[in-house]
Amino acid sequence: MFAAAIFDMDGLLIDSERPIMAAWIEAARTLDIELSHSQYLQVVGLAMTESQHILASLLGGPDAYDHAAAHVRRRLQLERSDGTPLFPVKPGAAEFLAALRERGTRCAVASSSTSGQIQACLGSLGLLHHFSAFAGGDEVAHAKPDPALYLLAAERLGVDPAECIAFEDSENGAKAALAAGLRVVVVPDLKHPPEAITGRAFHVLESLHDAVPHLPRWFPSPAGTQGKQPA
Structure with missing residues (x-):
């Protein structure tokens, strides 16, 4: 057929979506912001520019977004320390x-x-x-x-x-x-x-x-x- x-x-x-969401929620907490699951779900499936705009708004602006994104990048390594896949x-x-x-x-x-x-x-x-x-x-x-x-x-x-x-x-x-x-x-x-x-x-x-x-x-x-x- x-x-x-x-x-x-x-x-x-x-x-991958769950570990990424967890990393962003953790990153938000470093800014003393409680990012909820429902708030994060707004960006799931969106293009990167759209998701960046929404997350920057939720986190308090471009500088806060850049800080959180750097945290997320550090957290999201392809392999965990024990060798098992992160995703x-x-x-x-x-x-x-x-x-x-x-x-x-x-x-x-x-x-x-x-x-x-x-x-x-x-x-x-x-x-x-x-x-x-x-x-x-x-x-x-x-x-x-x-x-x-x-x-x-x-x-x-x-x-x-x-x-x-x-x-x-x-x-x-x-x-x-x-x-x-x-x-x-x-x-x-x-x-x-x-x-x-x-x-x-x-x-x-x-x-x-x-x-x-x-x-x-x-x-x-x-x-x-x-x-x-x-x-």
Whole structure:
């Protein structure tokens, strides 16, 4: 039915939103500000410039933001001191990617993170080999919900966007994929997209583990490619 799968990364493949939120709440406390979960959720899924503006407003201005951002950068190292990943793989992600690889389905990542960050993060978690293409936020002029990232990812896969399923956790990400002409499977993370988005989704799942039973209908295995890695 579909030729390829394109994935968001943060909050979808990796559990990054929770550690990042915790770091910002901790950073706010160094400024004697109690940043609540609901306040922080305002920035989830937004472009960096938008999230910076909101956080600066919540924290007391640009200087306070710069202080907090420096604290967050120090806290968010790729690896913990004990060697375990700071951002673990989300439930079902590795299983689903392995199943897609086994079927010969082409996969890409379309993330607001930079292309370098995408490859470094997925490489550290042993997931990089599942993907044939990457589209990072540093490679397009406009962030999600603009469709540019998904259009670039589909182009690099050599697949028409209409023949792809996007997997997204956020409202802006789902909007971007829909605007690019992809079908969208929503897998909510910290912030559940509104009904206006989930109502337009191809499917809504609790985790990528729940996507595995749908594989025979979504990504039929072409004759002779079972078990082969796409070129």
